[in-house]
Amino acid sequence: MAERILLAGCGDLGMRVAARLLAQGDEVWALRRRPPEQTLPGLRWLGADLAAPHSLAGLPAGITRLVYLPAPDARDKAAYRTLFVDGLRHLLQALDGGALRQVLLVSSSAVYGEHDGDWVDEDTPPAPPGFNGALLLEAEQWLAAQAVPSTVLRLAGLYGPDRLQLVERLRAGVPRVPRALPHWANRIHVDDAATAIVHLLRLPAPLPLYLGVDDTPLPLDELYDFLARLIGAPLPGEGPAPAGVGSKRLSNARLRASGWVPGWPDARDGYAALLDT
Template identity: 35%
Template sequence: MKLFAFGFGFTALRLVDIYADEFERISGTVRHAEKRDGLHRQKLDAYLFDAVEHSEIASRIKEADVLLVSVPPGRSEDPVLSAFGQQIEASTARQVVYLSTVGVYGDHGGAWIDEDTAVSPQVDRAHARVTAERRWKDVAGDRLAVLRFAGIYGPRRNALARLRDGNARRIVKPGQVFNRIHVDDAAQAAMAAIDHHKGGTWNVCDDEPAPPQDVIAYAASLMGIKPPATEDFATAKMTPMARSFYATNNKISNARLKRDLGVELAYPTYREGLEQLWNAREGRPV
């Protein structure tokens, strides 16, 4: 099985790390030459997503059995479809796996929602995701598997590291909860979608939507330190981007992920995930 990844990002690289033996060839794109050269040293075929290497990318699309797409859409277009839409539509790849976000659902006031919930994006980046999902469906048809991810955490991207670096905040908005997903479980879900051989849409998240301040407090308890003081969301100084994440409040169901794709989460809540990371020495002094 040959895999081509548009975007060797956090989840795609974790998929490669864990499941490399499942593929006879792995290749993909990056934005910067430094990252390309680093991946070459790891024996991965990586190509710059620019006009210079488009012919090589087109050749890899043609031979791929699976296309994995983690490149986010721009404000007005999806860069992958703009550059390679015709080649993807004509490809013989049996599966196209598109990594999206639960942000497409918009705000449901803390209610439980699932994949049958209508999308209702409320910020520009979520609108772009909805448009991109629809465009990918037009191009890939029944081959398209859409994975809508909650916030992904893992090595170097977690509450432990933020506490160590002095960047963690406990901002409290009453009733606010978020789902999240450990990167290992994100990679597991992507591999399960590849093995499923069918299209569909699945939420990829943990079992327990939780207040963000509780996650920071638990991480602090693992580190044996006092958590930061709580801050009221209404008066906290935040960037517009950071504040926008609090505009949606949902409890996301992952039942279909478990039922259809057979995924058994290694880290069903933030507690197991943070414990694993702490035991792997995350959050320790650099």
Template identity: 30%
Template sequence: MHSTFGGCGYVGQQVACHEIADGGDVCALVRTVDSVAQLADLGITSRQVDFDQDVPVLALQLTDQVLYWFVPPPSHGDQDQRLARALAAIEPGALPRRIVLVSTTGVYGDCQGEWVNETRPLNPQTARGRRRAHAEQLARRFGQQQGIPVVALRVPGIYGPGKLPLARLRSGTPVLAPEFSPWSNRIHVNDLVTVCLAAARKVDPAPAYNVSDGHPTTMTDFFFQVADAYGLPRPPAISWAAAERQLSAEMRSYLAESKRIDNTLMKEDLGVVPDYPNLASGLGALDH
């Protein structure tokens, strides 16, 4: 299978390596020369392209390819102009056969701890969430206009090798006291890679899949479990009032949303049952 990767970082590299191992041809579109060199060391062909430029710097010929889109939206505004430019750069006569868009569960906004499946209306309440929802809208409109399946993967927090808050724990940064901490959701990177590959291959896929291990915990419990697994002191727990003073605006925005992600469709329709269905199993598989 031929595939093009918009962005090829922590998750994208692993998906790309699986595609290559499966006999596929892969090309990644990345922003920096350093990324081109890093991917070359992994055996991944790539091209440098900056989707922050107003005028597309290349014409994308993606005939019969899967376009994996990992590029995050810009860090400001309510729209994803990077994806808009990428879609505009696709040659009309050289369309991909499918787009797999990595989105976020943040598009649902605060759900007050309720279980959330894919039928829930999008209600992003942060600029970050609105940019992701805009990306889904852009991709969906493009797919409808061109007759191309678009699969949005709504992904929560990702953890795995090299993707744990160990530096934060060692610094003693506080967390919200357990009684105040909202529900949050996680997925092990290996399971996310499996989901991405399945989304590229599924016959008649759903338009969106929630991606999670299916066992939500609180944000505070996540930090406590990681600390325990690595023999680090648990971080101090503080009140909401103290969190307003001591935690970053970004962290406070995550703590302002509470939801439990239902992954039934991922398991029953996409056919992916997580190898790591909870934090304990995922953390236990990592080198400590």
């Protein structure tokens, strides 16, 4: 059955989601402050600002699914609160609540803290070490208290086309990694993140929370050394673990049990394919 779906904050990930939904025959709207000139056939753009409630007047009637996946302009507390907490509230107030059957909030594994390399899943209590995770968690909790059915997808670190900053930093010899004690990294290819979102929109009875990550957590030094060898760059030297991230191994068991299968279960294969094009 075709749905009427609104993607709020439709950047790179949102466009990948939109392409898959349109291919399935859904009606898809995308909301951004400045819609791009080049777009997908059939995608309907809405020029509006999530931080300005008056700009959200006159949204399409009958939206059945909302995917909330904006990206802040700045990495600061005020920008995150405006977009993820206030913006979500403004948009839900502006939409037709009688038609809306699901809100899918794209969140982040930043809501988790330090776990000394232990496995983390949806039952692990969140303990965000930074303002970004804290505000995303606040948005999750606010959404869970609303009447509309909701699903949260906490994504690990995204990589993919146009998301190869790590590779460029390795070429420049910038990164340092801890080697004496493993610091675990978790990744998901942006295309797999898109398929996970579409999958959760199609589930007849999704659970309230899922972790979006590939099958293969990797020690940071192992991932960085692999990429450095792949591009012929020097291996990164010894250094401290990234601040405010925490060492943990994220489990995708719940998402996989729901029927989702990653196209790139190991980031090493995903990066290798990207760098081979």
